Amino acid sequence: MTEAITPRSTTAPRTPQSSAEAPWPVRVVSMKIGQWVARLGDVWVEGQIAQVSRRPGAPTVFLTLRDPAADISVPVTCARVVYDAVQPPLTEGARVLVHAKPDYYLQRGSLSLRATELRAVGIGELLARLARLKELLAAEGLFATERKRPLPFLPGTVGLITGRASAAERDVLENARRRWPAVRFAVRPVAVQGTQAVPQILDALRELDADPEVDVIVLARGGGSVEDLLPFSDETLCRAVFACRTPVVSAIGHEPDTPLVDFVADVRCSTPTDAAKRVVPDLTEERQRIDAARQRLLRCVVSRLDSGQQWLDGIRSRPAFAQPTVLVDQREAEIDELRERTRRTLGHRLDAAGAELSQVRARIRALSPQATLDRGYAVVQRADGAVLRDAADAAPGDELRLRLASGELPAVVKEH
Numbered sequence: 001m002t003e004a005i006t007p008r009s010t011t012a013p014r015t016p017q018s019s020a021e022a023p024w025p026v027r028v029v030s031m032k033i034g035q036w037v038a039r040l041g042d043v044w045v046e047g048q049i050a051q052v053s054r055r056p057g058a059p060t061v062f063l064t065l066r067d068p069a070a071d072i073s074v075p076v077t078c079a080r081v082v083y084d085a086v087q088p089p090l091t092e093g094a095r096v097l098v099h100a101k102p103d104y105y106l107q108r109g110s111l112s113l114r115a116t117e118l119r120a121v122g123i124g125e126l127l128a129r130l131a132r133l134k135e136l137l138a139a140e141g142l143f144a145t146e147r148k149r150p151l152p153f154l155p156g157t158v159g160l161i162t163g164r165a166s167a168a169e170r171d172v173l174e175n176a177r178r179r180w181p182a183v184r185f186a187v188r189p190v191a192v193q194g195t196q197a198v199p200q201i202l203d204a205l206r207e208l209d210a211d212p213e214v215d216v217i218v219l220a221r222g223g224g225s226v227e228d229l230l231p232f233s234d235e236t237l238c239r240a241v242f243a244c245r246t247p248v249v250s251a252i253g254h255e256p257d258t259p260l261v262d263f264v265a266d267v268r269c270s271t272p273t274d275a276a277k278r279v280v281p282d283l284t285e286e287r288q289r290i291d292a293a294r295q296r297l298l299r300c301v302v303s304r305l306d307s308g309q310q311w312l313d314g315i316r317s318r319p320a321f322a323q324p325t326v327l328v329d330q331r332e333a334e335i336d337e338l339r340e341r342t343r344r345t346l347g348h349r350l351d352a353a354g355a356e357l358s359q360v361r362a363r364i365r366a367l368s369p370q371a372t373l374d375r376g377y378a379v380v381q382r383a384d385g386a387v388l389r390d391a392a393d394a395a396p397g398d399e400l401r402l403r404l405a406s407g408e409l410p411a412v413v414k415e416h
Helices: 026-038 080-084 123-139 167-179 197-210 235-243 260-264 272-279 283-317 325-367 369-374
Strands: 043-054 060-066 073-079 095-105 110-120 157-163 184-190 214-221 248-252 379-382 399-403 408-412
Touching (some): 043 073, 073 080, 157 167, 167 184, 167 272, 325 369
Parallel strands (some): 073 110
Antiparallel strands (some): 095 110
């Protein structure tokens, strides 16, 4: 972190501007740059020591001060006594505060800082800064639970950002493949501590987030001191994780370790082994669940079939289904009975009608002229067929016709 720099309010003499017709010599440009740099005055700068060069017997120590969140560094020179005065002794990767004056070296055209005081950033101060940063990120909503995305059930490819050939990498790969042998990983080895950690992690994160085949990204690192885990509390990294479209799993350190990226990530795991268990399902457990589900389904189907069979048996046990011909037989018997009744009734009616007809025929026969003729009587008719009922109606000489029971006889009236 660099403090705000306010240029000293000095009035520089105005000089003619350069042009193609009147260019400035290199020495003039270098001198002008040196004058502007000198106007910055003393500054306080915070960074990480990326390199220390101490020549035996030399009164000057050369340092490379690097920004922890960007690929930017600046050389620093300081007296040996200034460097040796810092306790505990400084090492590469340590966070320091440098009180220095920017210095532009004209002969080589290089910029450096000439330090007059070095201060190691203590754990207490680091923790206080992390607490302030945590409050800031929380206020901006980077820790909000409602924005955290669920992990896919079975990711096609798992992106893994971890140290090269580290124990964390082995833990994640071995445990994940033990749970799901077909899982695929896109491993991006990076520095997980020191000055190169944040830039490399950011590059790997952007690369994996842009890969459409990567369904989840795991940030994994083993345990370490507060200073070792500082890259995972970097503000730039936290904002990059928040901006990822792919769900991010944080597995940094052990259970007590809580870098800020743990709060920003979609899922926080206590260890890299825990992350392996969270990102892929257990094949054995899933098979057991499938078997259990199949058993439940089988029991459900068998129960449904048993219930249906019982219902069907109940239906079939009913008289109408047990002996379906009973109704037909009953109706057939009823029809036969009705037919027999009809036959008897019709026969009785016919017999009665026949007897009545016989009686009528007997009466008709009894009243018939033929019956009278059969008893020995005869019917006398004139020649024109008129029946002669009175003898006075016949005159001598009239021809008559005698109709007998069988046949006819001609007759002539002689006299009364």
